[in-house]
Amino acid sequence: MSKLSGGALHAVFAPVDNLARVDAVVRRLGDAIELGLLADGEQLPGETELATRLGVSTVTLREALMALRQQGLVTTRRGRGGGSFVTTPGQPRASRLADWSTEELRDLADHWSAVSGTAARLAAERTEPEDLGALLRSLDEYEAEADPTARGRIYGRINVELAAAAQSARLTKEEIRIQADLGPLICLALGDDDHHPAVAQLHRALLRAVLDGDSEQSRSLAERRVQDAMERLVELRLTDSG
Incomplete structure (x- = not known):
């Protein structure tokens, strides 16, 4: 199901x-x-x-x-x-970080931040608490998941559910497209177990802001979450090229 x-x-x-x-x-x-x-x-x-x-x-x-x-x-x-x-594959489609320049990653971060921030703001304005059940379940799964690949998939689902909560079909489809491009790379950004609690904490803070109807705080936290993930990818990209 x-x-x-x-x-x-x-x-x-x-x-x-x-x-x-x-x-x-x-x-x-x-x-x-x-x-x-x-x-x-x-x-x-x-x-x-x-x-x-x-x-x-x-x-x-x-x-x-x-x-x-x-x-x-x-x-x-x-x-x-x-x-x-x-039939869910064991691993996401291969996508090498080396195929992305730091400029491309930063450009994608700007685009994703705009989409995610707008979706979070609209979700806070439009959604009701009872409509966020799927998002809550995904957050619980994310916090409990130990495998980085599985975490990456759940992370993508959380982003899509947030866009769906904005009640915008276009934003939701765009978020799906972004996550499809980023999925394998996000697994790299989320691979550090030491970083996992901080990501989960930021997810929870974002959800609280949405539940409280705080549109500006929701937007700010969504953009911060995106920038955090993309900064980690840029750092990994610079390390790989060093």
């Missing part, structure tokens, strides 16, 4: 808006699976329903599902109880 809220799931299954429709569906669903937004073993909606929700033909959807099966991200079972099921 999916751990995402309705708003986040809506963004995952919203109509694609790319002319290369097969590639767009593969990217959308592949990113969601890689990030752990769709749970391992979770059954996808039926082909007709999923094609309708994504705004594509069933032929396009079947081609996309075939590509996802070839990537090992989807398993299809036939017969009673059959369908397409998510």
